[in-house]
Amino acid sequence: MTAIEQLLGEFIDAWNAGRRPDVGAYLERAPAGDRDELATQLDTWLQIAPTPAYDDVTRRAIAAEPALRAALDAAAAMRSPLAVRLPTLRARAGLAVRDVARRLVAVFGLDDEQRAADYLARIERDELDTSRVSRRVLDALAAILGADRDQLAPGPPAFSGGQAFFRAEEDADQWIAEDIDALSRAALAPAPASAPMDELDRLFLGGPDA
Amino acid sequence: MATPRDSSHVARHDEEKLRRFLAARRAGDGTGARRWWEELLTDNFDRVHGMVVVESRLRLSHDEQQDALQRALIKLANNMIETFHGSSMGEWVESTRTLVKFACIDTQRRAQTISRRERSLDAPGRDEQDAGRYDADVYAAIEKDRREREDDEHDAERLGERQAFLDWAVPQLSPKLRAVVELDRAGVAVEEIQERLGVSRDVVYQSRSRAATQLAKLLKEYGS
Numbered sequence: 001m002t003a004i005e006q007l008l009g010e011f012i013d014a015w016n017a018g019r020r021p022d023v024g025a026y027l028e029r030a031p032a033g034d035r036d037e038l039a040t041q042l043d044t045w046l047q048i049a050p051t052p053a054y055d056d057v058t059r060r061a062i063a064a065e066p067a068l069r070a071a072l073d074a075a076a077a078m079r080s081p082l083a084v085r086l087p088t089l090r091a092r093a094g095l096a097v098r099d100v101a102r103r104l105v106a107v108f109g110l111d112d113e114q115r116a117a118d119y120l121a122r123i124e125r126d127e128l129d130t131s132r133v134s135r136r137v138l139d140a141l142a143a144i145l146g147a148d149r150d151q152l153a154p155g156p157p158a159f160s161g162g163q164a165f166f167r168a169e170e171d172a173d174q175w176i177a178e179d180i181d182a183l184s185r186a187a188l189a190p191a192p193a194s195a196p197m198d199e200l201d202r203l204f205l206g207g208p209d210a
Numbered sequence: 211m212a213t214p215r216d217s218s219h220v221a222r223h224d225e226e227k228l229r230r231f232l233a234a235r236r237a238g239d240g241t242g243a244r245r246w247w248e249e250l251l252t253d254n255f256d257r258v259h260g261m262v263v264v265e266s267r268l269r270l271s272h273d274e275q276q277d278a279l280q281r282a283l284i285k286l287a288n289n290m291i292e293t294f295h296g297s298s299m300g301e302w303v304e305s306t307r308t309l310v311k312f313a314c315i316d317t318q319r320r321a322q323t324i325s326r327r328e329r330s331l332d333a334p335g336r337d338e339q340d341a342g343r344y345d346a347d348v349y350a351a352i353e354k355d356r357r358e359r360e361d362d363e364h365d366a367e368r369l370g371e372r373q374a375f376l377d378w379a380v381p382q383l384s385p386k387l388r389a390v391v392e393l394d395r396a397g398v399a400v401e402e403i404q405e406r407l408g409v410s411r412d413v414v415y416q417s418r419s420r421a422a423t424q425l426a427k428l429l430k431e432y433g434s
Contacts, residue, residue: 001412008422009400009415015256016397023260027267041422043264044429047307048376050397051224051253051299062255067276071283072248078288107346143349148281150288 003031004038012045018052020062074151082154083126086141089152093145097121100144105200107140112200119204130154134203134210154208224253224299232297247291251283254306258282261310266317274317282313300374379428383421390417391425 007026014021023042030038054062062068077085090100101117110116122128131154138152145152202210227249234242251258262279270278286309294305376395380388386407393403403414 001415002419005412005415005419008419009411012394012418013400016394016399020256023263024267027263037423039264039267040426041419042260044422044426045418046257046260046264047303047429048391048395048425049257050395051257052397053223054253059252063252065255067259067279068252068255068283071280072251072287074280074284075287078284107349140349143346148284150284 002034004034004041007038008041008045011042012049015045015049015052018054018058020058078151078153081126082130082152083124085151086120087124089141089145089147093147095145097124100141103144104137104140107143108136108199108203110200115200119200128204132205132207134206135208136210137203224250227253228297228299228302235291244291248287250302251286254303255283257303258286258306258310261307262314265310266314269318270314270321274321277320278310278314278317281316282310285309285313298374300376304375375429375432378432379425382428383424387417387421387424390414391421394418 007030011021011023011026023046026042027035027039077088090097095103097120098113098117101113101120104120105111105113105116119128123130123133133154138154139149141147142149142152197205227246231243231246231250234240234246259279262275262282266275266278286306290305290309294302296302296305380391383391389407390403393406398406400411400414403409404411407414409417
């Protein structure tokens with residue numbers, strides 16, 4: 001029997017018995033000239049192997065694996081709003097809002113650092129709808145903060161609780177009528193003139209494809 | 211020493227967790243779906259770790275392998291929980307293998323980009339004032355990566371549409387190899403395989419190795 005046959009056979013026995021064989025250790029045991037072949041065979045086994053029915057002790061040990069815990073914690077953090085994630089990543093990178101703004105405008109060849117800082121501060125205060133922020137900004141922030149793109153994903157929309165539009169107790173007819181009148185006039189009035197959006201505005205307000 | 215197992219139990223427990231996950235996700239029960247998904251992830255941690263080791267062993271350093279493992283696990287925990295469209299563990303493992311491959315590629319690209327950036331910053335006359343330009347370089351690399359990733363993910367979605375690999379490949383093995391593979395996949399201990407097939411341990415081990423070689427060839431054919 002060859003070394004590869006022996007090692008693969010032992011690996012499968014250990015796997016199916018729930019003894020958690022270590023792929024790297026088995027590769028180390030193989031003669032150098034046989035490692036590629038053994039790696040191929042182990043890779044194939046990992047793609048067809050059953051999931052072992054681990055005992056409770058083993059399962060607890062796997063659940064406590066630092067890599068697994070860290071990944072699950074990171075995944076949980078990624079489900080929090082960008083307003084929470086951005087300052088955390090910024091602190092990890094040791095950068096102030098202004099530093100990030102300076103580097104962000106440099107990436108896009110712009111120069112309004114103060115306004116970029118204002119936009120970033122609005123994101124961190126959860127005052128900006130992050131679904132409107134361009135993916136290009138999020139990618140640039142990932143580059144600046146040394147983070148993965150996924151860590152800067154805008155995330156699910158923050159749902160606010162339902163709000164009653166009308167809640168009258170007594171004698172409300174008069175002010176409801178006044179409010180409706182005011183709303184009607186506002187709806188019919190032309191929108192106030194506003195400055196056209198420039199490149200920086202588009203990056204923060206123009207939607208994911210801007 | 212391996213002990214004989216109830217093979218139906220081994221084959222059933224993960225499919226049951228997957229079924230519960232799918233039912234919870236369908237019902238919009240995010241907490242339940244996440245719970246069953248994390249159970250599957252825990253059960254398959256060693257598989258993912260092993261896949262990262264074999265996929266990256268000639269390309270990544272030990273630290274980079276750890277990074278690739280983290281990347282793969284985070285994507286499994288956070289992305290695949292939503293994007294997985296299969297209904298069997300076979301499909302789950304196939305999708306996971308594809309994800310591991312991309313995680314290793316991501317890690318390698320990132321390591322190369324950082325290395326280029328550090329080399330540039332170390333060059334004479336460079337200082338933090340150049341950071342913006344290097345951010346732009348990293349940003350450009352991320353953009354390029356995203357375009358390539360969109361193509362890769364399209365390919366991965368196509369993978370999910372195909373018949374599960376094993377359903378297609380195992381019938382192509384000889385009866386003896388097929389018997390060993392099927393008993394191994396049912397988690398049957400080697401002593402019981404010897405007894406059921408009337409062969410020695412050496413023959414079981416040799417059959418495993420031959421079957422793995424043939425399946426690896428079929429995997430290449432299947433993936434092309």
